[in-house]
Amino acid sequence: MADRDGELVGHATFAREFSTRQAAEFVHLDCLFVTERHRGIARRSAGPGAG
Numbered sequence: 001m002a003d004r005d006g007e008l009v010g011h012a013t014f015a016r017e018f019s020t021r022q023a024a025e026f027v028h029l030d031c032l033f034v035t036e037r038h039r040g041i042a043r044r045s046a047g048p049g050a051g
Contacts, residue, residue, distance in 0.1 A: 010034035
C-alpha cells in the first residue's frame with residue numbers, strides 16, 4: 001500500500017517464486033496500481049535506491 005498525506009494512492013501485489021533456470025528466488029510483481037492523479041510523481045524519500 002502507498003499513501004500520501006493519509007490518502008491511499010496505490011498498491012502492489014507480488015509473489016516470491018523460484019526460477020529453475022537461474023536456480024534462484026525472484027520477486028514476481030503481479031499487479032501495480034497508482035491513482036491517475038499520482039502517476040509520474042517521484043519521491044527521493046521512497047527508500048534505499050530510490051531516485
